[in-house]
Amino acid sequence: RSKIQIFQYTSLKWCLCFLVGAAVGLIGFFNNLAIENIAGIKFVITSNKMLANKYMEAFLIFTAANLGLTLFAVVITTFIAPETAGSGIPEVKAYLNGVDAPVIFSFRTLLVKIVGSIAAVSSSLNVGKAGPMVHTGAIIAALTCQGGSKKYWLTWRWFRFFNNDRDRRDLVTCGSAAGIAAAFRAPVGGVLFALEEMASWWRSALLWRAFFSTAIVAILLRGLTDLCLSGKCGLFGTGGLIIYDVTSINISYHLRDVPPVLLLGVLGGIAGSLYNCLLGKVLQLYNIINEKGTAYKILLACTVSIVTSCLLFGLPWFAPCHACPPGASEPCPTIGRSGNFKKFQCPPGHYNELASLFFNTNDDAIKNLFSKDTDTEFHPLSVLIFFITCFFLSIFSYGIVAPVGLFIPVIVTGASYGRLVGLLIGSTSNLNHGLFAVLGAASLLGGSMRMTVSLCVILLELTNNLLLLPLIMLVLLVSKTVADAFNGNIYDQIMSFKGFPYLETHAEPYMRQLTVSDVVAGPLRVFSGIELVGNIVHVLRTTGHNGFPVVDEPPYSDAPVLYGLILRSHVITLLKKKSFLESPRLDVDAVERFTASDFAKQGLGNQVRIEDIALSEEEMEMYIDLHPFTNSSPYTVVETMSLAKALTLFRGVGLRHLLVVPKTSERLPVVGILTRHDFMPEHILGLHPTLERSKWKRLRFKFPLWNKIF
């Protein structure tokens, strides 16, 4: 390629990053605006009814609005794009690991994800918008990469350059970083999240480009929020959802504050692993229900919505009313808008402390819990009720078939847990309770998501206070360590539950005892360098393999020699073009009849299947010279190579196919092909059941009782 083309390519890449950042920033802002307004109007109407003492009417309106929104989200998800259910983070993570699932990156998925997540979050379900935002970012990146969606006639020819796996994966990484940046207004946290949790391969250049995308998001969000300060954004208010500006004054803490913080970390780690465990069980249960049919899916979601509405509306009645604090910065109780001091059933001049947590958006609840100088506002019992309700509601809400995330529910649960610990410890620590809430959120996040640096930075950017850093680090380290002793990361758990063949970096110890020849199996299909069309069609029709070794045989070589590897999609392109040869001969100028775009990766719905190609009997008797289209230097391993080492190569270089060649050259020059599935522990242990016994178990405390109870 010439210099100008390279310059074009590089600058287009940056343009793409810019576009992704800008699009994700805009959508993130729009999401927040929509949620804040829809939920706000709902709360305002309900509150007005309650002001008029029409409590029953208020309850019915509240429940109906929630039910309607939930129903809308579930129906569009079920009927239009079932793949958008859940947060989408496990899907994107699996894609970045090399699991190809084109359906998760379609334009339809994007629309349903955005609209569905707005509806689900507005419906007061205890679900988050961060996960769907990450998926949204990833979809936007993937679509931009393939030059728009062909189906909807939104295509840009210029971007077709990037229709290859590597560029696409890079941009999807940037997109998911931008997603977190948009959800939490945390640009550095977004980059670190993409690095720590999402990406399986990482380069320094990618770090830079992801950073650029998130910077665009941050600048855009800041600009748009400034615009909203003038009050043109309805109930969006002064920045609304995306900033929790806890405090910018100095927080002082000393060595004697460390023990309570450690305790918080340990308990948070236990709670986090319990959360993961319970969520897994509930997902299994829900899966059984959801598989029974569409009606069951909708019924399940409706049940969850109604129960949530009842709890949110019902529980605040148990709390006593408090007189408004004299020097509050906003009117108390708040009337006619979605504020913090909810009047609820209280007499004028009083507010209900539980309603300010329950009867609010999750973001406002978090803001209340994080706020400082509010040590006297909450009582332990109220916070305990809120904590338990949140804990279980968030577990039971995630499994419904709608685009819902886990981040915000975990933060709100963790914040209430931290606040509770703060209230119970009371005067023995001079940390304020808002700080305890932040640390509690950190500990529960650390216990269930198991990230470290990225969570730390996200929380710092959320709370806007760098002085918290050492404490947050400490809590995260402790809670992750404790939780890791019990079970794994929640996203990995969901991924293995969904059956994605995720390839870990490290080899399991029993893989060292095996050689690659122990796992390579099945009849191997090989093409000759110059192959009969009929043979090719037969092989393609009878197997689902995506790569085939090409072997040169006599008379074209002295002995059978491995020439290379050809991809199924390339063979199909050759068949589709029908540039066949009458007789078996080398076809050196075949390449000229094709352009690079013929072999470009096709988007969803554009793949040609072998069944779609009609070939006449005559054509079946003709030949193709596969040489020009074969990858002539594929990676190979000798059959005696240890499986662990082969995995290191496969994972380190990022392969889809790894050819296994024989040690001695008596037989066919290729023994088999290793793919991702051959490295899956289930596959290996299926072939060698005796290994199960010697399988190295991770050092975890096993509580057999737990499995019996739940």
Added chain:
Amino acid sequence: RSKIQIFQYTSLKWCLCFLVGAAVGLIGFFNNLAIENIAGIKFVITSNKMLANKYMEAFLIFTAANLGLTLFAVVITTFIAPETAGSGIPEVKAYLNGVDAPVIFSFRTLLVKIVGSIAAVSSSLNVGKAGPMVHTGAIIAALTCQGGSKKYWLTWRWFRFFNNDRDRRDLVTCGSAAGIAAAFRAPVGGVLFALEEMASWWRSALLWRAFFSTAIVAILLRGLTDLCLSGKCGLFGTGGLIIYDVTSINISYHLRDVPPVLLLGVLGGIAGSLYNCLLGKVLQLYNIINEKGTAYKILLACTVSIVTSCLLFGLPWFAPCHACPPGASEPCPTIGRSGNFKKFQCPPGHYNELASLFFNTNDDAIKNLFSKDTDTEFHPLSVLIFFITCFFLSIFSYGIVAPVGLFIPVIVTGASYGRLVGLLIGSTSNLNHGLFAVLGAASLLGGSMRMTVSLCVILLELTNNLLLLPLIMLVLLVSKTVADAFNGNIYDQIMSFKGFPYLETHAEPYMRQLTVSDVVAGPLRVFSGIELVGNIVHVLRTTGHNGFPVVDEPPYSDAPVLYGLILRSHVITLLKKKSFLESPRLDVDAVERFTASDFAKQGLGNQVRIEDIALSEEEMEMYIDLHPFTNSSPYTVVETMSLAKALTLFRGVGLRHLLVVPKTSERLPVVGILTRHDFMPEHILGLHPTLERSKWKRLRFKFPLWNKIF
């Protein structure tokens, strides 16, 4: 290995991280304490002389003290550990890339690095302490890993577990992260620095452990600084060097502030690349001088020190005196301690603005430049003088043979540049000049170090204000982009100047045109599976290779078959143990005569060379069965593999030796061994000079004029 051993191993690993973090934190604190006190006492004595109007005496004391300290640093570096010269970051980066240089991790190096860097920084040279701190962290990590230093009888047997390349590399990464964390009190920034700039391989688990180390550093530093608040640390003051707490109040900025910030970024990028270019030239020049002998080295350093002293003492005389501001928080002018309002030659109640920059430690100068509400304190001409002086002094100071860093000089130069731009732009922007100084530092750092996320986070942690984030991101992106158009990263430049074979992640385009057989060269030395001792000794004595293929030949196999790869160090261990065989036969229980520690990686000075092993004539006639000690599944590539792909494998998996096997099996079953050096562009272009022409040039604007001027 049993469960208990794995548990031991894992917990020991965490212990090591803790130890490294604690040690680096303590040393970092000690460094700062020592520098602040030594430099402080020097400034106090000089100022007192000046108060007594004894200017000449003051100048002589100042110059003599600086010269003495510089001389001390240079002499210990030259005579005890010449490898400590410079920042050490390029060396550690090369080590983490796989370049083995045991000398940089010795106990002697550690001591000289710490003491030398304290002396050099205290001597008012325009040099930094961050680079040496990174190297110190890396040395501590490496020493802990090999269980202390054998030579100095500081050994712990328990830690000998970790005497392998992988664990050591991991811990060195943690150590360098801890180094940055200790230098800037920036724990997250430290982790990101290690990730972005230092590490060549990275795993999620490593992120976590590095984070743990830096958390320990942060907590320790915070505790120790708290202790110093009570005034027991001499002139260390209230936290002293390591925190620049710019401002914690809200900074507001709008869209119209973006153009000046962009301008700052562009100019900073140009200045940064110019800085790199000039530094390269000066290093070449200094190298010529330093190679002439020890006397020249010392003379050069003395010249630099005297010139620096003259400039620092002389230039403030050009500045006018200002009346002390009425509401200053500290006494003005500061007398008897190292403060900001230097009296210098001014009458009582006045201070010299240039002296508060020049006649101060670099850290205090940065603090002054970063401080807010000081827009009227400085005048453009003073700042211009300071900027130019700093720019050239830092370029001319780095090359001296002493442990000196680049970070702080670049920050101070950049801060003065930013302040200057702020002064010149004046009223058209409502950003305060302290903020301009921070952005200027960011732009110059981005222009010379070319990092993004890590610099951004380090600056945020230094200035303790998250609201700066979008602006710092913008400046860094612009300055890096601009500077990348001219030349490369400063550390890469120093590395290639020092001749380290650093392996890049990406393959150069001309490598796609070559196969591995094009670069594999030289007579190949092969061992038989059962080899004569005499042959082995002969091969080891005549070649310097570190790995040898082992081939099974008839009668032990039907045809010559590649058995594996054996390392030179393992062969030497076998020879040392002298467990030879009388006749050529398989020796299956040979392994039992050795323990794992026999083959552990040896520290500096413990390696046995082949010349040290005395063997009798009889022994020379005996045999060794190499099979049990051979790596029987080495990574191999076929000779027709493209060189670019072989590099991807070599770099991706992190190999030292890559065996090349023939395509057809007529000849010997191995063609050659590829090592790191075979992938170096110089080597390849030396073998294939015609490629130079078609070599893909990076898109850079070339200014031939520049090379002529400098």
